[in-house]
Amino acid sequence: MDTPADVASTPPQPLTHRRVLKIAVPIVVSNATVPLLGIVDVGVVGQMGDAAPIGAVGIGAIILSSVFWIFGFLRMGTVGLVGQAEGAGDMAEVSAILTRALIVAGVGGLLLIAAYPLIVFAAFSWESTTADVEALARRYLFIRIWTAPFAISVYALTGWLVAQERTGAVFAVQLIMNSINIGLNFLFVLGFGWGVEGVALSTAIAEIIGAGIGLWFCRNAFARPAWRDWPRVFERARLVRMMLLNADILIRSALLVAMFTSFTFLGAQFGEVTLAANEVLIQFLYLTAYAMDGFAFAAETLIARAFGRRDPARLRRSAVMTSMWGAGICVAMGLGFWLGGPWLIDLLAKDAEVQQTARVFLPYMVFAPAIGCAAWMLDGIFIGAARGRDMRNMMILSAGLYVVAAVVLIPWLGNHGVWAALLVSFAARGASLGTRYPALERAAA
Template structure:
């Protein structure tokens, strides 16, 4: 008995199918800032600044650490969508097992190494002794949900590959909803303070992983998820490691761009630094809005490549990108018309408001200059062309740092924003340069299958 069956005609690729994938992701992303606001709000009711600072620092540290494991979400989506396209059902189940194993191992490593990790992190973000003590308490509780928090990445990627993004929305709403309710109970009702916020998050992350596994229950009815020979197959493990490693390097290069942007902006004073931070929220809004269509590209391109259907692959890339472009135009118009009002809701400082408005035109352009790189990221993840993503990100990072070095001395903070836009354009152009090879991969797979 062969482990795969010949690819059948893929499901009809229409706009409804794309929106069924994308809209739940956009709604899911919308719940994230709500949780952050509640976390801050409940500790703010304690009437002291230290708990707010402790939760803020602790959340940033853990978010940054967990962000490193974002490769698990992207890599799992690409690999699983291709396995689905080739109708390799045992491999689909095995990929879920591998993702959970990586999550368990990574989470356990973080628990065991928490002391040096947190010590180094707190050295990079010095605070008062009171805030640091509370932050250590917060981190010491939250770290024990690390395997579950990382598992959600893998589970989410596995579900997105199957176009089951409504399940992803349910997971996110369940996690954040329970977290909010427990925040209110533990902090305002029981008076547990910072520790209550941390415990609420631990419980919600465990719950999120549990809900996610329930949505994956069909995989556990097959033999593939516990087929040790398949799950631990050296070639498949090596391929998964290479895909995830490339994504990790690419993500770290992207982080270097964003981090340097903040550091370089700090040279222009506190007001400019604060205005840049406010304006970066426009970038976050854009990314969250376009994530849905990028995720749709991951699933649909992966399916088409696994099915060796080059015309479907091209149609998926074009149709999803069309929705992305339309969304980007709407976002640019919204930022143009309402950008000032959005800035005013984020800060009450008159000088920050004035400075942010000065640089607002760069944010109006952001959805337009960034659309190509966001959509192509999704397309390349679906095709698991992660080496191209890594290499083109390296080239784009070099272009960004060279642009910043040349433009910042000439144009100040405007030059910094120009360099950021150049990095968006560079990512889009370089990935587009590699796109023909991605399509050719479908033909290559077809010839190999026929051989």
């Protein structure tokens, strides 16, 4: 067996644009399947001829997505740690990290099951719904909560596969999960007439199968005895590093979600039409994020390996090459929104007043991809380097500037101030992370 020194001294794979695309494209295609599942979920219960099941599925899915998202740090943290271990040639640690991540996922999932009554109480204390919708949503949640360990494990398995540059396997997991989910939706809801419970059961079964398929794709990790080398798996220093990294990423992500949530509420004060227009336009931003994810993932894995090899020149080349593609995507998206934005607005909203209002604020979305490009790509770069503290601190700074911009600009500019504050946060995050990049290269050396 090769030692870490032997592997680290082995010439690495060449960095080429083809390699970047091989990592990125499956993620971009995989992301394209995500909205389809939501459409099918709503569509099948919509055939029941009642509004309550549609609302119940929507609310239940949002609640669980938010709760499961708490453990999204497992994907990002696992990529950086595994990639660095592989870059350093420490293949035993590559296997041990997967075991640690799966243990966190399993324990976290069991804690969520135990906390189910509290989750339901908190959700419906805050969410105002009709009695019928709440009753159906509770049934949906009760079925899906039992698969929490499996759903969270998919985060860990995905991160491990991305670090291995096996994004084709990630796409396969996502495609199989969504296909099973959609097929069972039709069978359980339209075939058996199980309604909301059928939608929940379809998703639960798909999550269990998805975790199983993910484990199969990660089977080479279990071919090494280190995956069950318990002294290594539970080594204090490695556990502390993992927990601190994940805590930093969790804080960063929580602040990001808080900004987007507040964006919705800040826009709501200007009336239903403005709120609807903002929601239409924010979908443009989500489209950009889906497209950018693939190249951010490529940055994560290539940077992690360069960092693990202690090769700052390779790290810089990885950052530049992936960022070139990211910048190209952002320019293309901005141009597309400029040329096709009015058509897309009309496709998403049929109300003439909403269409007109959305057109007024469309220029913000034309420039948003270019302004946010540095933040998106540097996120991937810093995730790969496992520099969670920098990500956390710069997000705190940009969130603070977002609050200041909102307080100053909204009373003066109205909804234009809401959009301007959001773009200020993008620019601040990109600029602040950019100032920390030289330290990242020095750390790699």
